[in-house]
Amino acid sequence: MLDGLDDVPWHRLGHAYGTASDVPGQLRDLLSGDVATRGVALWQLGGNIVHQGSRFQASAAAVPFLLEILAGPSPLTTTERVRLIELLGELAIGDPSFYPSPAFPLDEIRADAAAGSGLMAAFEAGPYDGDDFMEYLSALDEPDQERLGAVLLLRVYEAVRAGKPLLERLRAEEGDGAAALREAATETLHWL
Template identity: 30%
Template sequence: MNWQGGDGILAIYEAGGPELYTGTSEDVRVAVAAMTAETKDGLRYEAVPWRKFHHAYGPGDDLPSVLTGIWSSDAESADGKLLDLWNRICHQGTPSAAGALAVPFLIRIALAHSHHRALLLVGALARRPHLGDGTRAGLLRADTPAGVINIEPSGYLIAWSVEAARQALTADTDLLLPLLDHTDPAVRTATAYALSAAAAPARDRIKAALYARFDVEDDLVARASLVLAIGEVAWTERDADTIARTHTWWRDPARPAEVRVSAALAWLCLVDDPIPTELDTLLDEKATDHLATLLTPVPWLFDADPEDGLRSALDQMRNPDDYAWLAKF
């Protein structure tokens, strides 16, 4: 099978593969890097090559009107329009090239109007499609595993779209950090989810801000989300300090259940050790149906299963052989 390419569609199966398009006008990472501060801050949509890149339903040149509509709507209307936008640019959890171009503008919408759903969408666009992956290797993984080629409905390479979205997110890290102290816990939760997907240059600043917020956080969902965000920031390099802290947190009987359980999940993702008997016992005791229901809004767990994310993640971590197929994505 050969993709013949065209604007915004990489010829994945042609001789030479997508590397032929690296650094060209067909590379969405180049388009994101070319966005100036004036373009982003001034909402200069006309300066962005929307038509060249696609979402689930076609070229992205319809997105400026959608983004403008979200910006000018009241909170309730904007929420519905954000759901519609999500369906276009991250359809069924699949990030798109056109979606990567929208990330800087979604960030500014979130800053101006405190739309937590805009931040959740930024976080989703900056992550590989999870497809319900709550495994130890997958729950906190943002990038595409080496050697895996997944394509969008348009034929575009998902890994490039995710890299471009992470690139845009990383460039705007300092704009988002103050939102970790927002008065709305839903905004704090969504900010942690978005920031934890940023690329390496911003990770030290993000890590420090997440720890600072964790020390004062009093909302159950936000607190659990901060723990998983801290784990995700450490995931690529398996940061020894974070491994030690999450280990201490899940073993500490003075910590609330949502901290101990989320710290256990983060720690399991950061190490290759077999699950200790002590931890198995803790999870049986603390990961109750009640806690699972309370933690439903935690974005990572929602990614694993929108209805029962904690139970799904625990089942996958405890029975990895049953979910080996997820490694292909």
């Protein structure tokens, strides 16, 4: 499980607190047999890769592994699985109350991301590491910050959207705790 995790250049990716070098350990900790270790990992990931509605370079990179953990055999409890689905929803759209209608403004985000793609390419081509991203971002004017943010948002949204078949399966799950899984999957699918 988690094939390819060590192939991601996490040290070059940023999250809310700097370089994302700690994300692989947090993802591995989600597979721990210890409930406290899993709880800390979920809490840390929730603060690192989506922080107060912001997404980061590490956010999109982490999503395929979160989906793999959710799909595969794991020690996660139903409550932890629900929280993981909620985390994926937060990654995809942030806080739903940010959007005045039930529709996610995907076309607008795509247009902004297209305008910001050169900014992201310039950063990614540079000699930067994950600690430098926030400095790079803060040096830009506000419209360019928004465009760069749209690039990150679109990357994360598309990564979560790739998990739509899994969420559809979870929405149809039966058994103990299935109602909570169905509800969380339905809420996240609503935005995808």
